[in-house]
Structures are given as C-alpha cells and as structure tokens.
Amino acid sequence: MIRLSNVSQSYGEEQVVDDVSLSVQPGEVVGIIGPSGVGKTTLLRILALFLDPDEGRVELDGKAVWGVDEDERLALRRQVGMVFQEASLFDASVARNVEYGLRVRQGWDERLRDQLRGLVGGTEPAAAVEDALEIVGLRDKVDQPADSLSGGEAQRVSFARALAYEPDYLLLDEPTSDLDPRNTGLIEDAVAEARDRGIGVVVATHDMHQAERVADRVGVLLGDGFTEIGPTERIFEHPTDERTRKFISGELVY
Template identity: 65%
Template sequence: MTLDVTDVHHGYNGDPVFEEVSLSVSPGEVVAIIGPSGVGKSTLLRLLALFERPDRGRIEYDGTDVWAAPERRRLACRRRIGMVFQTANLFDASIRRNVEYGLRVRRSWLERLKWHLERLTGEAPGTGETLEALDVVGLADSATQNAASLSGGEAQRVAFARALAYDPDVLLLDEPTSDLDPRNTAVIEDAVLEARDREIGVVVATHDMNQAERVADRVAVLLGDGIIEVGETATIFEAPRDERTRKFIDGELIY
C-alpha cells in the first residue's frame, strides 16, 4: 500500500501545528521524520494512522482519499496500518496473548468468532504469525512469560511484535527507542529493517539523528510550520538543500 499525504494542515483549538505538509511512503521503504520536540511529529503520525482527520489536505492509501471514502473503506485501510507508540501499553497476560491481540482486533466479527471457536476446540489460531513476530524481536522463547515482568525495553519489543504480527502495509513508529538501552535499541532497529525487507512501508518519527541515518532510506525534516525538506538520507545529512536543515542537524537552531 502506497501512502501519500498532500498539502495537509492540522491544528488544535485554532492554533496550527503544521501547514502544507506533503509526504509519500512506498512499500519496502523506511522514511524518518526528524525535528525538535513539540514540532508535530507525533501529531503527523496520528493523522497517518487515521486516528484524526486533517483540517485540510488529502491522505491517500493506494490512491484512495480515505476521508472522502465510505467509512467501511476507511476502516479497511486502518486495519492495514500498524503503530508503535513511544511507551508500550501491554495487558497483564502472557507475551504471546499480547501479540495475538493485534491479530484479533483487525479481523472481521465473523473471523473473530471463528478465532474463539478454534481456541475452544484446543487449536491455537495465529500461533505461526505470533511466534514469527516474536522471533524478529528475539522473544519467541519467552512467549509464555507474563508481560508484567518485562523491562521497558523488552515491553517495547513486544509492542513492535504485536504491530508486525498481522503483516501491516504501513508501520508507524513514534520515537520507538526513546530511553531504551543500546541493546534494545539495536533489536528494534534490526526489526525495522526486517519490516522493510517484508515490503512494509515504515515511517519513524525520531529525535535521534544517528538512528535516522542508520535505518532510513529517506528523511523528512519537520521544522517551523511544516516539512521543509525531504530527500535521500545521505543527502539530507551531508548536503541538504535548505540551510535550516543544516543548522538543525548541526545543533545551531535552538528550540
């Protein structure tokens, strides 16, 4: 699924967060959104996830303007989008059950009924997808462990596996390694590259410049009231077109 954002404006209570934002993400591509805290990176991800409707502009999935389409079509698009938030929100249940949840909620009511009937008969629907996703983040051997016992970094890895298990077309990551130790950060970054190899389009909002350089194919710079520049990762960091981009990367712009 190709994601296209065109001339999107959004704000709260009459105060604009950003204006004229345009961005595209293709299958098998990682796009990093960089910018200072408070500039609207998380808000943009919420719009991409279809949690909120933009004030103006178009958000298209495979050429469909989702906010102009029937609600059923919009729901179908939303079910093909995964999102990992900055802080993992897990249930007091096993790691496996937490990951399975992502599979269940994206099925139709009829599919969910079949899921529960299979479980009652002793079968374990979704086991293959669940364990495969946990293997990507190095937790397949801990599937029966209670999620409440996990460290913050391990919990974030479970949250990533939950989003990956249902094989989304687009995966949105909001500061996914904020405050994580180097080992857990490396696992998440490797998982991002694995998602890309599966032809998933990935959008990562991050304040970590080094992370953007490591995982992104392209980088979008969100400054002021919009995206001021989008380009190949090496170009953005080594030879940006906009002087504001260079100053931000070099730490000369203070927010």
C-alpha cells in the same frame, strides 16, 4: 503508497502541522526528524488515519481516506499499524498481547482466522505470533507474563503486536526513547526486517543518528512544515536548505 497532500492541522489557535506533503512507498523506511513539539506525533496520527486533518488530502494506495463509508474506512485503517512511544500491554502473557490484533481482525479476514486456529484453547501461539516475536528477539518469552518484562522488552512486544497482523504500513513514534543500546539495536533490526518484507515504515524520532542508521529517506520537520525531504545520505551530508543544515549541525536550537 500512503500519500499526504498539503495537510494542515491546528489545535485551537496553535498551528501544529502546516501544509505538509509526504509519500511513503511499500518496502522503504522514511525517517521524520525534528525537535519536540513540531508536530511529528500529530503527523503520524494523520498517517495512521486516527485524525482527520483540517486541510489537505490523505490517500492510501490511491484511495481517498475521507468521504468513504465506515466499512471501507475501517478496512483502510487496518492496513496501518502504529507503535507508540510508551508500551501499553495487557495483564496477560506475551503471546496473548501479540495475538491481540489478530483476534480483533478474526471476524473479517478469513486468512487471519486460519492463522488463529489452535489458539482457541490457549495452548500455543499462532505461527504469525511466533514469527513476530522471532523478529524482535523475544521468541523465548512467549509464555512469560507481560508485567514481568523490562521496559525495552515491553516495547519490543508492542512492535511484535503491530507486526503480527502483517500491516502494509508501520508507524513508529519515538520507538526507542529511553531504551538501552541493546534494545534500541534490536528494534532497529526489526525495522530493517519489516522493510525487507515489503512493509512501508515511518519512524518519527528526535534521534538524528537513528534516522541516519535506519531510514532510506529523511524529512526534516521544523514546525513550519518540512524544510526538505530526500535520500538520507544527501540530507545529512549535503542539505540544500540552510535551516536543515543548521538543525543537523546543532546551530539551530529549539
């Protein structure tokens, strides 16, 4: 699992994440809900091993992330994929965008080199690329230029790119912000498929209804750490913390 223990992070004098602990198991979806500005993205960056917290401990599958040599740290980081709020695609075909992560890893993983055979001439995508595009409902767009996609389609390509190299954990930062219902539904279906494949997924969102739909467990982040973390139904139906109840009911305004 990924485990954060008593993690804190500040930017200057501003405390963004304060004494947060969280674990994410393979094959489960954890939703992190809370208003804007309470540290959801910072927490994801720590989980993605992009950011060293000021305090606390980060472990990935029982291994401490910090204090290891650079090769081991890079290998740990490559177990985690992240999809950001805004899609960032290259000026290339959909297939070339999705296979990018596979190409980056081509030099260190024999299994992924095998997946990439047949791509040298650029004639057809690898099986992993086709599979990832199938999950997000874009198999028919494989040869289409990325700059011709709609915003929702571009976000689905970003999701497929993260799935293609089969990470153990997938982190999503407001993955459906400003998307129409159809694209939102397709991404939520892809989250469920990732979970079914044994990938641990973390979805940070201000959309409480989305967390209720997709997450097995939910953590409520209100700026001073989690008020509580627990099974989704209990958090929404029977919260034990008064701040959680007020936030979910709309009484607590940020």
